[in-house]
Amino acid sequence: MSTEPASETQWREPDPPGSGVIPCVEAPAIPRETQLELLQLGLLQRLTEDRAMLLYRQGRIPGSYYTGRGQEAVGAAAGLCLGPDDVVAPLNRELSCHFARGVTVADVFRNFLARATGPTRGRDGNMHFGMPARGVFPLVSMLGVLCPVSVGAALAFKRRGEPRVALTFWGDGAMCTGDVHEGMNLAGVLDVPAVFVIQNNQYAYSTPTGREMVNTNIAERIEGGWSIPCQRVDGTDAIAAYAAIGEAVRRARDGDGPHAVEAFSLRMHGHAAHDDASYVPSELLDHFANRRDPIKRLRKRLELDGVPQSELDELHARVSDEVAEGLAEAERAPPADPDTIQDGVYAMPPSHA
Amino acid sequence: MSTEPASETQWREPDPPGSGVIPCVEAPAIPRETQLELLQLGLLQRLTEDRAMLLYRQGRIPGSYYTGRGQEAVGAAAGLCLGPDDVVAPLNRELSCHFARGVTVADVFRNFLARATGPTRGRDGNMHFGMPARGVFPLVSMLGVLCPVSVGAALAFKRRGEPRVALTFWGDGAMCTGDVHEGMNLAGVLDVPAVFVIQNNQYAYSTPTGREMVNTNIAERIEGGWSIPCQRVDGTDAIAAYAAIGEAVRRARDGDGPHAVEAFSLRMHGHAAHDDASYVPSELLDHFANRRDPIKRLRKRLELDGVPQSELDELHARVSDEVAEGLAEAERAPPADPDTIQDGVYAMPPSHA
Amino acid sequence: MSEITYLEAIRAALEDAMHEDERVFMLGEDIGHFGGPFGATKGLAETFGTDRIIDTPISEEGFVGAALGAAWMGERPIVELQFADFISCAFDPIVSVGAKTHWRSGIRFPVVIRAPFGGGIRGGPFHASCPEGWFVGVAGLKVVAPGTVEDAYGLLRSSIDDDDPVIYFEHKGLYRRLKGSRPTPATRTPIGKARVVQAGSDATIVTYGAGVDLARTATAATNGNGSSVEVVDLRTLWPFDEEAVLSSIDKTSRVLVLQEAARSTGAAGVVMSLISQHAFELLDAPAKLHAPVDTPVPFAPELEDAYLPSVDSLTAALDDLLSY
């Protein structure tokens, strides 16, 4: 038991010397195609969010705006590890996971722009949307609460003997909520196919992980406290994350009970658009930006593995177009309609007649 | 990490062969006087509860009735480990702890009998009372919630640099509540002088610990999950419990942060008076009744250490008289007064004038 | 048909629903072989197995959240709270997830939360309260509270059939007190519909839960005395049957709202709000609220008896109303 907060910038061996981008791990067993898909999903998140941030600053996205910069690999990896019948509850930083499930750029922008035909019909904003038809649960802001909800989904699969898993994410900060304890404990006792991906991005809003908990090695805590196997993985390495989450998903699906993965990264933007994150040491940010950017790391790995620059540039261009087209499509969508505001409060409106 | 539920009847080495009462550990360092006090407190709980159970069955105690039979040693030990300025939040099974703080038998019966002059003035029943003047917080039924409350008391001590500790109890079942997670995590991060005594009595109502959690070694979980040092102790051994809780209290008081103790025992009655506990294997009950009754164990130790039978019998008789007198005193107390029911809803009633 | 109690009607509804629909299962503390603190699920684990009557750890937020998740996947879970009081521990998933998700996304949550509420059993501040008011008014939730054996069955079946989260407040004091014939498996009490339990012309009592029996008992005497009081059982507290309340007032021109929840909690607020907005021209006297004072539920028999509405206190309040 370590009571010393782990150093925030480092979670295992020091990074290799040098100053260049650290490529993702080599993983010949993971098909090239999958690796390219990971890159594509990560890029989709990056470019969508970059575009959205601009729109936000122009005042065209109402409310607030959150990105998952620096964490794109985790959502992408989780999304690709799931099968079509699995379900997932992503949070704010996992736009790539939505894309992996088939949510489109236009869907996303329709939500950001609060359009009538968006996934929440303008009723909720930001990343607070799901896509029930694609097994994606809409984010609920109350941190932690989606843990027991996904455990319940996994329980349904177990009850019916279906080889499906329910996956959810939470952050280092949300790790402190009672719901996460109750949910993980329940998952263990009921032995359900739930997978938990903990995004340890070193901060909860302005609070570093070491002020959220004593032992910041979340994987160690989850194993020790809840007896749930938990692999700690480099969350800026899409390949490593894919391997770790894939194994967790496989084991859960195989009836081996709940599994967890702690993905270590850095939240490279402020908590939301209004937050300049001045509390994050700039060397830490620079280090991650220069050497541990998940998009660059994966691209570097693919380059090292012989994928031609041109192919990667083309991928980038394709994604960029997709974002532009998705946005254009979303902008053509009608605004939310106040006359419909009371529709759907109930699935079965009670008749008093 | 063990994912096998520990066997319910055993938590370390098997009990010594034979069929007789297993004496408490020898502890020459603990003054004889203290050991006798532990016995007295345990007996006070036992005889008060026995009497109350009779009253309950005669219909003279309203509502429901709970005992801590088999766990008397833990409350007594904790109570004696605390100094006069420390505070404590006991639950249902820790009547001996109330006694250690100076709560009287008459106080207790005045609460059970819902009298006007009882600690809650008839507003609450059973063990749902405290004695603020003696640093005893009144039980709140919502399991787990007293964990953060006592952490807050400990925070006050730390803020003011006072060498005081706040101690609370909870059960194996309550270990599963979100509040306990949030409270323990907070205690660790804020590094406050809180002491947690977990009464692992193998059951939460009808549910054995192995269905409450995967790893039933709660001490292991607390260290692994929350980085709080937690000693596992035989809760039917008053001497061992006193030593373990004493050390936790000392360390917490010395600025060493929160500490925990898991006291393993068996709830020897049903959850409450209406529950015959038929779900507890009778061999297990018999084993604890014959060999691990905390009162018998301590008495045996004192006998082995040379305390004359007569002295112990006299102690028993004294306690028995104290209970009878306390009850008689309580019975003379007036019934609760309906005209006062609204007094004290507010400490400062708002004046609308 | 044999007589059964209110509690047995609840058990029968659970049993019938589970026989008819594989998707129905239960989560709660000690509901398995033990049968729950009041025996509501006694025997169900033997019939349906512990995979359908699932004992959970003590984690109300956790298992209410899990019920919502299972419902998301098309199951129809029923959650038992040991006492309604502990609904405070499950508050967040109910109001944040249960209530808002369909409106936001179209996901349905056919979840029933059974919450044994109410006093008269010397439960004190933590085992006798009436917390329904926290949920009455919350968009997306439904709140029901049976006051008869038939509705104990019928409302529970309808709640299980319902695609929205329903909080089912069952009154502990009625568990063994009320008896009635065993409802047929087809019995349903429509959600959202009040019932005129007893017709009358001089005043209306709007009530629910234990108030229904109390209103009947108290007015048996009054009604003999030459006045005739109508009793409206809300049955569904939210969203409630405004029409039924107003049309009874239209008939009687006097109204008394009776509830066991403390007077500034419970369903009184929404009912009184309706009355003050829409019964202005119907009333010949101010509306009356008969409910306990605003304190927690006291434990001592002397206190609880004084606190709870009784035949005497209700009769006095009615006399007051009728003599205005």
Add this chain to the structure above:
Amino acid sequence: MSEITYLEAIRAALEDAMHEDERVFMLGEDIGHFGGPFGATKGLAETFGTDRIIDTPISEEGFVGAALGAAWMGERPIVELQFADFISCAFDPIVSVGAKTHWRSGIRFPVVIRAPFGGGIRGGPFHASCPEGWFVGVAGLKVVAPGTVEDAYGLLRSSIDDDDPVIYFEHKGLYRRLKGSRPTPATRTPIGKARVVQAGSDATIVTYGAGVDLARTATAATNGNGSSVEVVDLRTLWPFDEEAVLSSIDKTSRVLVLQEAARSTGAAGVVMSLISQHAFELLDAPAKLHAPVDTPVPFAPELEDAYLPSVDSLTAALDDLLSY
């Protein structure tokens, strides 16, 4: 005296109270050097140190519980919730421990829970709600909601002085919108006392929070049109000033309750209940409730604007009331 905003008044109250009383300290997420999501505690950590402005882990139940424990020991903690919406996550310690303990045992809890509530900032269902109704009516709790700069200061100071748990609902939409002179450190707004913000004779608006400014703005026009509307700011929502409400109605004979909370939630229930019981002989028209429909708060500007009471919607409602 310099002009400050509603938000600055809150900060000033925190600062003055902490200067005057060592026992006052704060717990909350990101309230330290970061200053909280709205900057309410900006600079306080620098002045008072992070031992008095304590950043907590994300655990609302935990730190609200801890505040109660510290208050038990004689401290006077102030808790900040990032958004009032998250009060659902701290519900149990508030209603089970905070509300009931003094009545049961005499232990005092001088705790203030600051809850930024309300819409108009495109917060959507989880960052714009008005959850005060869950606490209005709960014996043992006090609920306040300032609608002016002076009360933002005065009510916060009084809440900190108070020996009972007080939930202080501060309106996010007013943070920077309202400006006023900096209250002196001696300023206190008495808890439990409403204020006639504007005298009038034709109708009474009973409101609180953002409703106060809205009522003033809307009636500025109306009042010019020959009718004169009295505006009563409840300030304390629970226990509230029944006298003030009734005596205004006595004067005007017409009443409209205005709130931003959905119409079946908020303070409307207790106010309407009072009116229907005690204003029967005072009223010349049915009481009116002007409040949003019963849905969560929608995100889209088009929806939120339609949902929230506005000058136009309030004016129309008043016209209605006055022309009855």
